[in-house]
Amino acid sequence: MANVNRHLRGAQDVMIADVNGNVVVEVGDFMVRNGQLGMVGLNANITTLLAADNTAYPFSYVKSATAATELENTIAENFLGIAMEASVAGTTEKISIATAGVYRYPLDSLESAVTIGSFVSAVSATGSSGVSKQAVMNHATVTGVGSTAYLGRCVKTESGASYVDFDLFTTFNKGFLA
């Protein structure tokens, strides 16, 4: 996925977070704080699950040998927000991460009906496959089955939608949805 600015409107409440040199970030990536042993790693350039270092990682680095449900909760509890800057490999730096606002993301299940107020969650939060860093999944109701790694709430009702507009809920701003 290339760099895409997905912000639509609303205050972004930007936070500055550290990114390690062996981590690649693109604008629009969902970002998580590595606040727990074994929640990130097993990526192409990181061969082990890492210890907690409290730096920022894109969702694609979130993998674990733990059960999917536990991993989903870990994502929700450590969800930082959306990268506003890119970080190339080999550079240890600080980047801006938006912790609030309304954003437009592609739906993993194309052309589904989305309803205002319903939850939007991370995609494929399973132990082995990792998590998509720039796509979301719609839940028709607040008690939808599947991932509990909720990222926000839909702000527009639409049928046959390929993209969904949603209000971001992050742990360190308005608090995570559960």
Next chain:
Amino acid sequence: MADVQRYVKWSKNTIITPVQSGVTVEIGDLMFLDKEDDLRNDGSSTANNCAYPLEYLRISGASLELNKRQVKNYFLGVALNSKEGIGDITEITNISIATAGVFNFDMKPAKTVYIGEYVAPSGTTSGSDMYNQKVMKSTEVLDAIGFFAERKSYARTADVVLKTTFGRLGSIT
């Protein structure tokens, strides 16, 4: 502690809150709402729904930890005005209080901090009183009034996201 402008960024969502005439408030003070009986004077006070700096929150003379754990339920935010604690005891002054946002606070004790770690009120164990303008790193959610918003080594000051009971961000649960 003198008046210190501690606001850094994000919307402040200011509210106007009454303060009793005898209470001194300085800019940058962490404030709580006296909305229940026995929050002050070692647990013998009457609620007056006015704002007070944290040093007044004292349900127990014996335990700093007990006092700190009361904060999150009554935490208003950061004072943006100052006022002298003098005058007619029946006089009420309104001040502005920021209920959300990122603020830079002194750390006591200084610690290395990371984004997302809990921020708690700091205090002196000898008097069991909390400081009005100092915070500390904590691992205890019951004490938490916000998160650190930056990574800093041996931080004597740090940027913190304050999560208040009455603000748009809500308190930490």
